[in-house]
Amino acid sequence: MNERQEQSNTILEAWDILLQYRWRFILPAFIIMSGVLVVGFVIPRKYKAIAQFERRTDMVMTEIGTKGATRSFQDPKSILTEELKGQPAIDELFKSIDPKLPKLGIPNSSSDMSMLRGNVIKKVNVRWDISTNTIDRVRVDYVDNNPQLATLVVNTLIENYIKRSREIMNGRLNQTAQFFKDEVAGNRKKIEEYENNVLEFEIKYSELLPENPNNIQTKITTLQETLTELISEREAARALTKALKQSIDTEPEIIPSTILGQNPEYTQLLDKQRKLRDQYTEFTSTLKMKSRHPDMIALKTELAAIKEQLNTTPSEIVIERQTQNNPKLSELEIRLTTAQGEYEALAGHTAAMEDQLKGLQLEANKIYEVRSAYRKLQRQVIETERQITFWEDNLRRVEMALAAESGNKGIQLMFLKPASIVSKPVSPNWLQLIIAAVGMGIFCGALNVFVSHRTNDSFNDGEQASSFCDLQLFGAVSEIISTQQRKVRKIRNIILYPTNAIIMGSILLSLSTLLYLDLEKPDLFKDLMHQANQYTAPQKAIADDSKRLNGQSNVQATTHDLTGDTKE
Template sequence: MTIQESSGTFDKYLQVLKRRWIPTLGIFVCVFIILQVATLFKKPYYLAEGKLKFQRINTTSSLTGVGTEMGKLEPLVDDKNNPLNTEAEVIRSVPVVKSTINKLNLKDNKSVNLKTKQFLQMLTVKEIKGADVLSISYKDKNPQLAAQVVNTLIDVYLEYNISAHRTQAATARKFIEKQLPNAELVVRQAEAELAGFKEKYKIVSLQEEATKALEVITSLQQQISEAQSRFADAEAQIQGIRKQLGMNSQQAVVMTSLSQTSGVQDILKEIQQLESQLAARRTVLQDNHPQIIDLQYKLQSLNGLLQQRIKNVVGTTSSQLNNNFQLGELQQQLSARLVELESNRLGLASQITTLSGLQTAYKQRLNNLPRLEQQQRQFERKVQAAQSTYSLLLQKLQESRIAENQNLGNASMISEAEVPEESISSPIFLYLSTGLLASLTALATVYVLEKIDKSIKTTEQAKELLKFTLLGIIPNFNNSNKSIIGNEEIEAYNKRLVVRDMPRSPINEAYRMLRSNLKFISADKELKVIVVTSSVPREGKSTVAANLAVTMAQMERKVLLVDADMRRPVQHKIWEVINNEGLSNLIVGQGEIRTAIKQVMDNLYVLTSGVTPPNPGSLLDSKKMAVLIQTLSIYYDFVIIDAPSLNVAADAVTLGQMADGVLFVVRPGVVDSVSASIAKELLEKSGQNVLGQVVNGVISQTERYNYYYSTEEKNLQETVEIGSRERLV
């Protein structure tokens, strides 16, 4: 809100107080007197005060290191909350208050046990800023009782505080005792799971096992490499010996076995001898010679015996073996070496296979170690967590048992209440409080009156509501304005023709300003005929029309004032003329213009309403009326028509269609906002040329700005003209 808006709002409130100053002052005085009288007969109150100090950590607990968390003053919701507020609410709680009431047997004025609500109304618990201290005060008409109440309340609270902390410790102990068996069971289960895991996978120390596995794998690899080297060397020697002997290892074994068997060798020797004899005999004898046949038969028998013995020795016949069953010494050595190398080769192959299998097994174990280690860590964490929880519960159980037997109160009295010597009823405070209450009551009354009163009260309200151009402001001079206009002029003012009878009055200047603004607003087209109307009766439209006519006539212009308000004609009373013949007579053709129109002063003529007809609206809406106005506008320089109010009849709307424009009169304090809004809507919907509005009967004390009320013509002219031009722009 800007400074100008704030100033405008203040001015509005000030104007309301100016308008309602009588009821405002009356209510203020009455309420103030009543409150002062009531205060004089009221017995004073005395205020006793005691103080409680709260410590962050309980002193007793800090000595043992146990129960420190129970003694801390910490908020439960967030850091912004002050824990002292919580303690203050505990002090004001029903159990503490009731215990205090019962101990002191407090009674009210009717000798009935004091209610908790009544006690709390007299009790005040507040925090002392910058310190962990609460101030507890109680007011009562009895000073001794006030001090006694405070001290008793503090004692009750301290007992409650200690009991609450002990209860907290006992509750914690019971809870821990209930949780311990479950925690112990969880530890055992976790340890059993870890032991089963180690037993299943034969785990002692995975880290050491991994190190040893790497060493074993490296050692096995070296052994495998050595065995493979020896295996290759043996294989090479075997191939060389095979080439020398012309047989494989199996054959060499068989031949060596046969060469070392005496039965086989003996038969071989006999066979060799027979073959020698047979060869010698064939040189001299025929093949069919009996000796040859006998030798052949013997040789055949020995060969059969040889085959039988060979089969007995090696399990096969000589047809499957080399026929050379007699080996030399070198061949026997080579055969033995071949057999030895073959045996070594087979041993090395078996060793390599065994070592490779061991290496593969160790590698698989080593590859599984990270997974096993992860699983082991999970089991160990589970065991550690269970053991930690169990150990913590054991520790807290011991602490809670100790804390339960300690005095864990975190509050102490630092100042007990003393009997007050002076009452809290200060005269200055009483005057200020009663004055404030009286002022608030008066302002509330003004507010209610303003809400009830729907009338337009100021020129500003009229401007804001109607949005018509402000052409003139006519002041209201009542008996309070005698110092301005003089006693001898009041009687003339009461006759309503102020412009004619008081030419030097400020109200005369206001009408002159209205005349100037009408001339200014019709600079392009001269106004000949205007209709003067209002929202409701008693707004002074007839007076405005009469004085405006006088002002126009004073400018040497021939002016005709027509009283078209046939329901409540006034102009003949204002001008003190006879109303036996007038407008209604001319419309129906029962009168003549020269006799109906009466000259009341220089350049000013009046056409009264005439005989009141049964249907004024029909007459005014007739063609004869339109012709009559047109005719009159020819003979007169300016025609002013005094039309009925818009809430009485729609005659002003009808006449407005025949005139050059409508002049709308508003009187603050008479017309309400609803009637004014309806009148405005009626004029706008009927397409009237509303020249502007004239605010009549303005009271200077109720206006926000001083639009008029200056004895100097220049100041009056500048003020009104500025207001009018603002609306025109």
């Protein structure tokens, strides 16, 4: 509680001091704030020029970039910043803008040019708005006191980069295309040599080549396939014969047969049940008997008994029993005879084909040397064709890229948004100036109050004077105010102080508004100033005319006094 009370007392004491020296706080704060706002009108402005360009890879270039050929001419993103603001780019920039600098009011002295070069290197920023595999949108900005120079710098940097990139890309594409053309021509010669060797070999060993439809390997393959099918059919016939024999062994020669008919007892029970249900319906619907009636109870009992008898009585009974020959056995014997005949025929055909296959295999062992030599020639031709296909594919891709680049397709470098003349400055900032003015005004006012309070040697009450002078205090009068002084104070408190406050606030608000228009709405501020100049110009002309007329009348009056002439 004591600490809180001390804090409250300290705050109240500081508030009393502030009220006592309020005008020593308000006047310095107003002067400093007004000064800072006025200085804001003369601080040098800095303008930021922003330009955008786009590097886009369309579907043609995506198709081209599926293999590694185009990696030799695609620029990686990591060097884009160096290409835009590196030393070669800055040198090319100054070569381009050097003739235009005198028109912008920039001297061509060595010191000024070196300072400008340092500012460009330091203040040019490169940022990516979008960065994907197919599109890169890059933003370049530069801040300078001259808005025209800032615009010229960013636009020239991007234009030079686009021009340089296209030249480099076209050169790389042409070099790559020439290399691929040389490789294609060399491989075509090899293919011609290998094809001549293959043709000579085919003419010499035409009957032993695997491409000949009548060669031994083709016959062996055909016989093997046919033999495999015959063996499968033979085994299927053997399995069928075995299954039929087992079925015949299990089938009886004579089978019994029975003739079934309807059970008369079951029919009588159904008729009786139907009659009882009709009677039950008559009792319940016509006679309106209840379930507690003895006849109803007896009827229900009889229906339940008949239902049990129906459940236990079969609906059909055997009327006659007899025996006959099994027809399935005769059918199985016929199928067995047919299956045995097929099996014997397939076994003979299979044995003959196996003997023929062994003879062909003995003859096929003699052509392995010829076939290996032919395969070697074929592999050479295929490998050379694969190489020429690879080089032709790369050549096609590079030619597509070159054609696309020549037509501004493929990798497109587009100057998306050139920088325009900037009218709104980025520095100084209006909000920062307001904060600085308020902060400095409060600081100076508080410092003045502090100094005034610390240097004040007057006594606020009689107790302070008594304790300082070590005298006994019998009574004290703080101030004797006359009627005239009270009227003066009343006028001062009611009229003078509020008027001063309104004037100060109006001045600060006007300065803040003008500064806001100058920094945030420069076009509107210029229009307002132009209209004000147009409005004040006629007033100045009228004032000049009145002064001139007054001067002429004064001259005439002076002449009349000197000559003494009068006119009626």
